[in-house]
Every structure is written in C-alpha cells, then in structure tokens.
Amino acid sequence: MISITMKLKDMKLKNFRLANPMAKNIVALVAAVLALAPPAMAEGVTSGDAAAGQQKAATCAACHGMDGNSVNPQWPSLAGQHASYIADTLAAFKAGTRSDVLMNAQAMILPDADLADVAAYFAAQSPTQRTADPALAEAGERIYRGGDMENEVSACMACHGPTGRGNAPAGYPSLTGQHSVYTAKQLNDYKSGARTSDGDQQIMRNIAANLSAEQIEAVAAYIQGLR
Numbered sequence: 001m002i003s004i005t006m007k008l009k010d011m012k013l014k015n016f017r018l019a020n021p022m023a024k025n026i027v028a029l030v031a032a033v034l035a036l037a038p039p040a041m042a043e044g045v046t047s048g049d050a051a052a053g054q055q056k057a058a059t060c061a062a063c064h065g066m067d068g069n070s071v072n073p074q075w076p077s078l079a080g081q082h083a084s085y086i087a088d089t090l091a092a093f094k095a096g097t098r099s100d101v102l103m104n105a106q107a108m109i110l111p112d113a114d115l116a117d118v119a120a121y122f123a124a125q126s127p128t129q130r131t132a133d134p135a136l137a138e139a140g141e142r143i144y145r146g147g148d149m150e151n152e153v154s155a156c157m158a159c160h161g162p163t164g165r166g167n168a169p170a171g172y173p174s175l176t177g178q179h180s181v182y183t184a185k186q187l188n189d190y191k192s193g194a195r196t197s198d199g200d201q202q203i204m205r206n207i208a209a210n211l212s213a214e215q216i217e218a219v220a221a222y223i224q225g226l227r
C-alpha cells in the first residue's frame, strides 16, 4: 500500500503538472484508497488471517508457546510482535539471510502462503509481563533511554519506543518483555556479524559493535522488564 502510494506521488511530481486533470484524479484516488484502508493496513501490517494462523502455528507452539509466550529463554516470545516483522523474518529464515539451525528448518517447511496468517496469529497475542534483574536494570535503562554518547551508541528508545513497542511501518521490531537471554544473543550476533538481517544499512550491527559485553547484559535485562 505504502509503495503504491509513493509511486503515484512520484508520478504526480515527475510526469504531471497539478493542473493536469489526470493528476488530480490520481491524487483523489490515492486519498480515497487511503481513507478506505483498514487501520492494520495503514500501519503496514500484513493482511493475514489470525484465526487460520492459529492452526498453522501448531508446530511453532512447541518452542514459542501456544500463545506466543515461550518458556525457554533462548526461544523468543512472538506474542504482540508486529505481523510485518514476523512475516519478513520468516521469509529471511527461509531464504537463509537470517541463520539459526532450529529456525531455518522450521521456516523451510512453512508454505509461503501461510506466512501472513501465522504472523497475524502471533501478533494478536498478548505478551507476558516479565521483570528485569534489579542488579542490571538501572545501567540498562541509561543505555536504552540515553544511549552511550562517548561510544556513539544511539538511544534504543529512539527507534524501539519508550515502552519497547517499536514501529511497524518503519520496520523497528517490538522488544517489550522479551527474554533477556534471547535479546543478549541477538545483540552479540549483530556485534559479531552472525546476524545480518538488518540489511545494507546495518543499523543494528553498527549499534551493537559499540556495546560492551556488560552493556549488552544490562540493556537486555532492562528490556525484559519493559511493558
């Protein structure tokens, strides 16, 4: 939806003058389409069917929990994650642009046609509230909210939001309440270059590269307590 809108806007600017009646029609059409779009689409969320997704997610439940809240801290919770991020991530595991022994195999057997439904199902679940290790929470909060200027680490909050909910249209995943063990592993994987799913811009690899081992533990602990 967003890319179509952008293209129409580009066409308007490049190929038409505003006086051109066709340009006016296109502007009206875009406005009409945007007005009709349900909120989920306006937020950039894939249009999956959560009810259909529940059955298709049965095999995922063994690790990620029936309701998307995993028990093992090495397995990420998916409950409340943005559907667009889940679907994109599953496609990355399928294509091998994100690697994990367990998940590559799981994604491979999931038909392309089911990605959106499974993503919609997990996105619709409520994340379990967890708590942060009090010994690490304060140091973690400083990094999350203020970054580390000296070492050129941006505040996590700038993209992932004050409560960790992220931003679906921008592609910033939700971190709220995620297991600290999983989060620390991801930050270490970005730091070592083992995780490259942040694409050409390398947003997360550049940030994680400047985090110390202690800072990774602290910010991961703080994120686990976000709600």
Ligand code: HEC
Binding pocket: 057, 059, 060, 061, 062, 063, 064, 074, 075, 076, 078, 081, 086, 089, 090, 099, 100, 102, 103, 106, 107, 110, 118, 173, 185
């Ligand atoms: C055998 C356990 C297992 C099963 C079954 C499993 N997963 Fe996973 N999943 C994992 C692990 C472990 C990770 C973390 C990989 C890593 O460290 O990068 C993961 C990561 C993910 C992620 C990335 C989460 C994030 O925040 O980036 C998604 C999405 C996901 N799994 C979806 C699914 C879906 C959908 C299914 C069912 C088709 C499924 N998984 C089945 C173990 C499993």
Ligand code: HEC
Binding pocket: 076, 143, 144, 153, 154, 155, 156, 157, 158, 159, 160, 171, 172, 173, 174, 175, 183, 186, 187, 196, 197, 198, 199, 203, 204, 207, 219
């Ligand atoms: C400029 C925006 C931006 C900032 C600032 C930022 N992030 Fe991210 N973050 C992203 C994007 C984009 C992704 C998704 C990348 C991908 O798909 O691999 C991401 C992914 C992540 C993930 C993986 C989530 C998952 O479910 O696997 C973690 C963990 C994370 N960020 C933590 C942090 C922490 C901690 C900080 C602060 C030290 C931070 N981020 C700062 C944009 C940002």
